[in-house]
Amino acid sequence: MFLLRCLFRIWVVVISAGIFFFPLDNIYAQCPQVEAIMVDACVIGQEHNNEFLIINSGGGFNTNDIQLSYDINNVLANAQNNDINIDIGNYVGDPTPCGLTNGNINAYSGCSNLISIGPGFNVPPNSIVVLQASAGSTTNAYNFTNLCGSGQCVYVISSSCIRTAGGFTNSGSGTRETIFQIAGGCNQTIIYDRALLVGGDGAFYIPLSTSYGNNGCVAPPSSPATPSTLPDFDIEDEYCVGDTPDNLPTTSDNGINGTWNPMSINTSSPGMTNYVFTPTAGQCASPFTLSVTVTANVTPIFSFDVTYCRNETPDNLPGTSDNGITGSWNPPTINTSAPGTTNYTFIPDAGQCATDETVSVMVDDNITPTFSVDDEYCVGDTPDALPSVSDNGVTGTWNTSTINTSAPGSTNYLFTPAAGQCALPFTLTVMVDAVINPVFAIDDDYCVGETPDNLPTMSNNGISGIWAPSSISTSASGTINYIFTPTPSQCATNFTLMVMVTNNVTPTFAPIGPLCENSTPPTLPGMSLNGISGVWSPPSINTSIAGMTNYNFTPATGQCATTVSIPIEITARPRGSLNGNVDICPGQCGNISFALSGGSGTYNLNLQINVGPFNFPFTVPGAMIGGGMQICYNGTNPLPSFILPNTLIIPLNTPSGTFTLTLLSMTDQGGGNCANGIIENATMTVTLSQRPDAFNATLEVCDEDNDGTGTFNLNDANNDITGGSPGTTVTYYQNSGLTMLIANPTAFNATNGTVVYALVEDGSGCLNDSELTLLLEMPEEPNLPTFTVCITNPPLNLPVIINGVTGNWSDAGGHVSGNQFDPAGTMEGNYTITFTPDPGQCFTPANTIVNVTSGGPVPLDGIPSVVCLGLGSLTLPDMPNGTTGIWSSPSSHLSGNIFNITAAGVGIYNFTFTPDDPNSCFLPNMIQVEVVPNAALTPPVFTNVCENSGPFALGNTVNGVSGMWGNNTNIVSNIFNTNAGAGTYSITFFPDDECTNDLVVNFVVAAATNLTPVIFANVCITSPTINLPSVVQGVNGVWTLSMVVVTSFNPGAQGNGTYSLLFTPQPGQCVNGFTSTIAVGSVFAGDNTNHNVCILLDPIVNLNTFLAPNAGSGGTWKQNNMVITNPTSFDLSGFQIGNFDFEYILTDATCGNDTAIITLNIARAVSAGNGGSLTLCQNNLNNINFSSLLGSFSNGGIWTNSRNININTSNPANVDLSSLPASNTLFSYRFNAGICPGDTAFISVTIDSFF
Incomplete structure (x- = not known):
């Protein structure tokens, strides 16, 4: 009996009332159509407000096009009962059609995705729309779980009119006609027979199959509702602390709009946080949860050597830290070619949560040992012992244990430092002379008239002889030579004693001072400039007191000298101190003052603050007397800083505490020798306090008068704002600048959503602020019952407490007085009464109905006609329709008003309910309840469950029924822990629905198999890239190196070392992973190098010292293809002057050989000889022998003379000097410095005139 302009597929559902036809799948038609009409609506007394139609949207439509015409018999009494958006026989008094308004989704329970829509909404194709016939629908009138209880989307729209009579007649006989159409052509005429309705609340009509049914107050059968869409996002969900995260988009990748909570990803601290995306209403979409993991940064740790000697072969900088962080170094290798400290920074590879790490490497300079060992002897002399420790503390060994004086000549003794010291070898050249010189201990300096020493006939070293003159004379000043002539046959030479007889003199000294106060003074000289030794009084210079002091010098006995006094001035230095201590909070600054004096009055101050983890030195330039500086606790950078001219910034991340500020030194800008000042009070304290806690909070009051404003006692939020911290006070302001004080916070008027600002202060004086949001609670309307009273009854007592809400009753007709309804004088029908809640409960007045009756069976509404066995019991209303009475039944399982379903x-x-009030005008009434068995679930099938595969989600529904899995210790929150091992486990599903039986399932966890690890051969750093197999023994998987997925291994990129690669099988294969290792080696003999080598006295060298710093150790040396067996002590004495190539060959079992060519440019030391002097007569200047003066010398030197006269010196043994005038001429024989040091000898030639 209806017209459709579309085709659809049909499915069949059998219900107790008959056979109904519904679409099998989504309707693929253009025209929307009504699939069901709730004819006999639920809620007693409100049936006319709770009727609805279920519409399938077909190809979709705009709600403005909906037109619904009721049967002419249902359009009566007033315009509130008119058609929707059309006039086909509307109320003649006002034929204006009803419009559409947003649907009341609160009328239906059991669904999470009911969407309220109104006029102008485009309904998507194949959607379910509920059209409410009245805008006065009742809250929770129906349970829609069977339609959309699994999250499906259902759209709800309502007529704009509140009907006073039903739109669908549910009693009597005959047919009723309803027309549903979409403006523009789609039309559906629906005709149902009232006599075929299945009686009672919940009776429905199915137009598509012209069938009838009654399931109670639930949704009638229809096509399936549209499942909600899950938003899809491509957002990174793993970060390191401090990473810049992805923005959270307000539109998903599949076009769903919504909002996030929290609104943005926070990477400031480690942990996992859920970010929930809530779709904007009306989109048929489900919330989406993004779990974001933030990992803490790791500091790389290293254990290589950080101390070396100059040119020592250093450790390689590892590409992987001790705690597994990979990365690169800057600089890439340790350089030991120069002394000092160098920072090497390790930069972790991308994709690791790690920080840069700087390692300081110290290179110590090599020390040249020094010795105070005598290096000249006569033949047979007892030599000095060769010490094992040098004068400057270097330990070592000598190549010969003692000095040999048994024969004349020159011998080299080589000292080799012990290992572990930064020291160079040292060569001691010892000369043993064959001739002995006599030695005497005779005073050769006297004053006039002083008694001289006797001249001994035996020298101190045992040489006997005679003197001429035979005794020393001191009678007159002057110099006299006394010649000792050894007795013949001794190996000794003549000895000349030059005796000086001196007149008494006054000691003279270089001026001392002025000196600076507290400076280290020079030592008073024990000998005057003119050679007078003695003692001083006072014995040393005192610089602790400024001023002038005389120091007296008394010559030592035996000198020809007099006492002398010299004045020394001590100049004062400037002084400085710190005054005052600072106590500040974050964002505050404090001042300290400088106590400065002396000098120019302007100074440079060097200070250091030890605060938190920082020891921060800084300079205050141009500080003046009376000046000071400012310390501010407001830095945004992580390190302290100093801002000229006088502000020290402490970072806000510094923890609270008391720290020290130290004045290290001061310098007078006026300069001078005494510019460095004296520090007196050097230290003060800086106390950093933290802000008190201040939390954002909300405060809610009721808008009792519904005027949009409320009165708030802001102090009620104090504990929430301070977090309950003791000793804090809270002050409120109207603006974020904290300038508009709220004078009376206990009675502050505001609208909903007003934000006020709280200033929190603690005992330290530190402040913090937060926001307090003021919220208005809108008053609710109490849920009132309806009342029934017989027209002949006495006044009905109305309850003054309804659902916990207290109040009083009234009406407009004068039937209510003293909270009683008096039916006397009324007519049969409904009477509106008003319940007014008492103040302070946030409820508004509400109306309900008193039904004045004149008899008939007591109404028994709201009792289900069908219940399941699993409910256990059914509670029948103790006062149906407000009527007291007694329940009875043929069944023995009814006790009072409780029916025991389990026992029955x-x-x-x-x-049967029988009223027991003699004044009641109701008769007994009977109902019938059918108890049906619980539904049984079909066991689900779980596949691909492998042991040790982590948590396995069992789900929270079985056959569409929600519930929880349990009865097994391995289950937590519907998650099965597969780490329990392989086996079969009994698990139970407990449905939330009492009408469904529990389900026991055998859950099988399969055992995982082990793979044989892949064995990789050792490779060289120069080897080609290794492609890693994606399938191992038939199992697909992925490889990871240091938690990074890789498909190949590049030895050159990874560097030396042993690397662990993890193979993880793809999910669903039930196979355990394994770890394989790859060892990467290298061979590098270093760069080719060139070195100049001078052979002085010792030709022994350590060839390894000529290798490049990047050379590997343990190689083989060759020269002319001959293996060198002793490279650390190689003798170069057999090599001529020139360039010689040496090969250094390094061998590795995996990487083969590498050779470095070391070229030594060898030179030998030269000597210019000893030199000497000649006195010649001008008439005898031919054939002069310079060679005899030079002694042992090398040929090839350069001759020059002080007169720049061309003298032929090609034959030094025969030089013609006849061209020289009578005078002194200095000749030099020179070798310039090259690979070896240069050398020069001088010959002084004096030519006397010929008389």
């Missing part, structure tokens, strides 16, 4: 079992049971 499946069947049909009759219950």
Whole structure:
């Protein structure tokens, strides 16, 4: 009996009332159509407000096009009962059609995705729309779980009119006609027979199959509702602390709009946080949760050597830290070619949560040992012992244990420092002379008239002889030579003693001072400039007191000298101190003052603050007397800083505490020798306090008068704002600048959403602020019952407490007085009464109905006609329709008003309610309840469950029924822990629905198999890239190196070392992973190098010292293809002057050989000889022998003379000097410095005139 302009597929559902036809799948038609009409609506007394139609949207439509015409018999009484958006026989008094308004989704329970829509909404194709016939629908009138209880989307729209009579007649006989159409052509005429309705609340009509049914107050059968869409996002969910995260988009990748909570990803601290995306209403979409993991940064740790000697072969800088962080170094290798400290920074590879790490490497300079060992002897002399420790503390060994004086000549003794010291070898050249010189201990300096020493006939070293003159004379000043002539046959030479007889003199000294106060003074000289030794009084210079002091010098006995006094001035230095201590909070600054004096009055101050983890030195330039500086606790950078001219910034991340500020030194800008000042009070304290806690909070009051404003006692939020911290006070302001004080916070008027600002202060004086949001609670309307009273009854007592809300009753007709309704004088029908809640409960007045009746059976509404066995019991209303009475039943399982379903079992049971009030005008009434068995679930099938595969989600529904899995210790929150091992586990599903039986399932966890690890051969750093197999023994998987997925291994990129690669099988294969290792080696003999080598006295060298710093150790040396067996002590004495190539060959079992060519440019030391002097007569200047003066010398030197006269010196043994005038001429024989040091000898030639 209806017209459709579309085709659809049909499915069949059998219900107790008959056979109904519905679409099998989504309707693929253009025209929307009504699939069901709730004809006999639920809620007693409100049936006319709770009727609805279920519409399938077909190809989709705009709600403005909906037109619904009721049967002419249902359009009566007033315009509130008119058609929707059309006039086909509307109320003649006002034929204006009803419009559409947003649907009341609160009328239906059991669904999470009911969407309220109104006019102008484009309904998507194949959607379910509920059209409410009245805008006065009742809250929770129906349970829609069967339609959309699994999250499906259902759109709800309502007529704009509140009907006073039903739109669909549910009693009597005959047919009723309803027309549904979409403006523009789609039309559906629906005709139902009232006599075929299945009686009672919940009776529905199915137009598509012209069938009838009654399931109670639930949704009638229809096509399936549209499942909600899950938003899809491509957002990174793993970060390191401090990373810049992805923005959270307000539109998903599949076009769903919404908002996030929290609104943005926070990477400031480690942990996992859920970010929930809530779709904007009306989109048929489900919330989406993004779990973001933030990992803490790791500091790389290293254990290589950080101390070396100059040119020592250093450790390689590892590409992987001790705690597994990979990365690179800057600089890439340790350089030991120069002394000092160098920072090497390790930069972790991308994709690791790690920080840069700087390692300081110290290179110590090599020390040249020094010795105070005598290096000249006569033949047979007892030599000095060769010490094992040098004068400057270097330990070592000598190549010969003692000095040999048995024969004349020159011998080299080589000292080799012990290992572990930064020291160079040292060569001691010892000369043993064959001739002995006599030695005497005779005073050769006297004053005039002083008694001289006797001249001994035996020298101190045992040489006997005679003197001429035979005794020393001191009678007159002057110099006299006394010649000792050894007795013949001794190996000794003549000895000349030059005796000086001196007149008494006054000691003279270089001026001392002025000196600076507290400076280290020079030592008073024990000998005057003119050679007078003696003692001083006072014995040393005192610089602790400024001023002038005389120091007296008394010559030592035996000198020809007099006492002398010299004045020394001590100049004062400037002084400085710090005054005052600072106590500040974050964002505050404090001042300290400088106590400065002396000098120019302007100074440079060097200070250091030890605060938190920082020891921060800084300079205050141009500080003046009376000046000071400012310390501010407001730095945004992580390190302290100093801002000229006088502000020290402490970072806000510094923890609270008391720290020290130290004045290290001061310098007078006026300069001078005494510019460095004296520090007196050097230290003061800086106390950093933290802000008190201040939390954002909300405060809610009721808008009792519904005027949009409320009165708030802001102090009620104090504890929430301070977090309950003791000793804090809270002050409120109207603006974020904290300038508009709220004078009376206990009675502050504001609108909903007003934000006020709280200033929190603690005992330290530190401040913090937060926001307090003021919220208005909108008053609710109490849920009132309806009342029934017989027209002949006495006044009805109305309850003054309804659902916990207290109040009083009234009406407009004068039937209510003293909270009683008096039916006397009324007519049969409904009377509106008003319940006014008492103040302070946030409820508004509400109306309900008193139904004045004149008899008939007591209404028994709201009792289900069908219940399941699993409910256990059914509670019948103790006062149906407000009427007291007694329940009875043929069944023995009714006790009072409680029916024991479990004991009764499946069947049909009759219950009779008999009113017991003699004044009641109701008769007894009977109902019938059918008890049906619980539904059984079909066990789900779980596949691909492998042991040790982590948590396995069992789900929270079985056959569309929600519930929880349990009865097994391995299950937590519907998650099965597969780490329990392989086996079969009994698990139970406990449905939330009492009408569904529990389900026991055998859950099988399969055992995982082990793979044989892949064995990789050792490779060289120069080897080609290794492609890693993606399938191992038939198992697909992925490789990871240091938690990074890789498909190949590049030895050159990874560097030396042993690397662990993890193979993880793809999910679903039930196979354990394994770890394989790859060892990467290298061979590098270093760069080719060139070195100049001078052979002085010792030709022994350590060839390894000529290798490049990047050379590997342990190689083989060759020269002319001959293996060198002693490279650390190689003798170069057999090599001529020139360039010689040496090969250094390094061998590795995996990487083969590498050779470095070391070229030595060898030179030998030269000597210019000893030199000497000649006195010649001008008439005898031919054939002069310079060679005899030079002694042992090398040929090839350069001759020059002080007169720049061309003298032929090609034959030094025969030089013609006849061209020289009578005078002194200095000749030099020179070798310039090259690979070896240069050398020069001088010959002084004096030519006397010929008389």
